[in-house]
Amino acid sequence: MNTLKKLLGFVWMLLAPAIICFLVYQANIKIQAAGESTRANVILQWSIILIIFIPICVGFFLFGKYAATNEYAHLPSTSEEINN
């Protein structure tokens, strides 16, 4: 199971930047395709999406990094383990 956790960690690490690239690519396409009257709205919508999801993807990358370095091989069973 620990090997699977570790391998999936690499998947999450790759997935996080892939999601960012996908979102930026989509934002670019949709903004370019928007007409004059709706462009401001489309820019606003995509700005919201990017501002929210880029930090979350960074968190997801860190999660993957912790998983890849076997940080989740053992989960703390008491608060002492977290506090120390």
Next chain:
Amino acid sequence: MITGKTIAMNAEKKQSSIAFVIGASSVGTLIEWYDFYIFGMLATILSKQFFPAEAGTAALLSTLAIFAAGFIVRPFGALVFGRLGDLIGRKHTFLLTLVIMGGSTFAIGLVPGYATIGWAAPIIVLILRLLQGLALGGEYGGAATYVAEHAPVGQRGFWTSWIQTTATLGLFLALGVIILIRSNQGVENFSAEWGGWRYPFWISIILVGVSVLIRMRMSESPMFSKLKSEGKTSTNPLKESFGNKANFKMVLLALFGAVMGQGVVWYTGQFYAQSFIETVCKIDFVQSRNIMLVAILMATPCFVLFGWLSDKIGRKWIMLLGMLLAILTYRPIYKEFIAITSASNRTQIVDYRITKAGPLMPLVDAKDRHKMYIRQVIDTAYLDGSNFKYTITDTLIGFNEFGVDRPINLINPTLIKYKSPKSNIVIEKTMGKSATWDIIWLIFIQIVYVTMVYGPIAAFLVEMFPTKIRYTSMSLPYHIGNGVFGGLVPFLGTLIVEFTKTSSNPSGDSLAGLWYPIGVAAVCFVIGLVYLSNKVDKNVMD
């Protein structure tokens, strides 16, 4: 000497004390959810009141964006009030959030419309909505922590599940109040600038007042009081929660392995479903809300059932099963919604008295007398008791001003400069009894998934983190998962459907919006399956 009678009395006293803790916490949390949801329930009316009349879909999307903004700031509320709750205590913090929520909700009901104060209207509403989001971000973590810290060992899932019912019951209350006012006032009065849609916002101040009085009678959490008396409370909860790697990695695991999936399942079952049956299936406003009310009422006891069950068999498998069922069945369920409400799947009553086309009604625009609307209503009845009403409107623009309203055949065609190339058709469907129950069951199933993922989650989160930084640590993943991933379901769902619209398929793929919750829940399911433990932490005193 301790006798059997004393032990029984102590047990009874403890039971009534926990019942009071649950009751007092739940009432406040329920009211906060009510406050938060009335905005979403009234999105269509708010978009007309606070944005220019000609903005159409853009106004609705902007209102949904303001609605979503309330969700997006929830994690910030979690940080601000979570920190406060770990520093000064749970009780005072969630008392403060309640007051902020009540005040901002009441104030939304006082903001004049776009017609009166222009762009100031949406800006003020946005600010108040952000305050609502901040308050809610601080409320839930406090209430869940407070109840969990009072709950007896081995019953934490059961007792915290009562807090979990409040989100759904808050939605229920919001729906109920809106339907009641709307049916008493009629559509016109309800939707006017100072109409009945404002009352649900104003009612909030009374509910919050009562709840504040109840909460003031509550005492501080015993665990927090103990830490405080020993001088062991955290001095910097934010640093200890997110600067400490051992705790931060648990925050990330809670978010990506449980709460993110739970959030999208919650908002799909209770928000997206309602929006879908109303905007895609075109079910009448009141009937769509009644359907939701019945389904919610039927499924709500399952929160307590799954909370209780999680004490017996662990939290993980119940939550993951809820997610898996959602992933596998969302598309078939929503396809079925379309099939049930489709005209092609039912037999029309061909009697003209029942299937009738009303007269063409010309109406001159009150502001621009060059503009005239020709409206016709066609009522179609079906054998199963369903009734579909089509209101078809054409717009005419004249070279000169149109006179008083008159029959269409008296309007001289040479006076008409422009006629809208495509009629605007508004469909309102009232479903027959059997079809209504089919829809109720399909929504009930989705809310059962909600109860599976949401019932055990408060106990699950409380058990993950130490007492001294619990409020901060559990609030952030909860509100990113629910506020951001979940709260964006209606907005992103609508947006994804917009992307599928092409000139050959102008209405787009109405099921495409489901890919967002399905995708998020699928990733969360895999992470939860591989990384989460099913162990129930018996000791949350540490």
